[in-house]
Amino acid sequence: MLVCPHCGKSGISILDKFYIPVVLSVKCRACQQQVSVDAKKLVLLGIPWLAVIIVLPPSVGLMLLPVVAFAYIKWVPLVQK
Numbered sequence: 252m253l254v255c256p257h258c259g260k261s262g263i264s265i266l267d268k269f270y271i272p273v274v275l276s277v278k279c280r281a282c283q284q285q286v287s288v289d290a291k292k293l294v295l296l297g298i299p300w301l302a303v304i305i306v307l308p309p310s311v312g313l314m315l316l317p318v319v320a321f322a323y324i325k326w327v328p329l330v331q332k
């Protein structure tokens with residue numbers, strides 16, 4: 252579980268965090284407030300990856316997916332919505 256930026260408790264699951272780029276925000280299970288991610292860092296991570304997908308064969312983009320997912324979890328912080 253990940254720490255919520257509102258209440259500081261472990262209210263966000265890793266799966267929740269992967270949903271955020273799709274649904275924009277998720278609700279903390281501890282305090283029920285909306286949590287999102289740092290949009291600037293999400294874009295900084297997403298643009299190079301999209302460029303790789305466009306420029307290189309799709310298999311290369313897929314191979315990089317675990318790296319991008321790991322970087323997203325580790326490097327893109329949760330923020331208050």
Ligand SMILES: [Zn+2]
Pocket residue numbers: 255256257258259260262279280281282283284
């Ligand atoms: Zn919370």
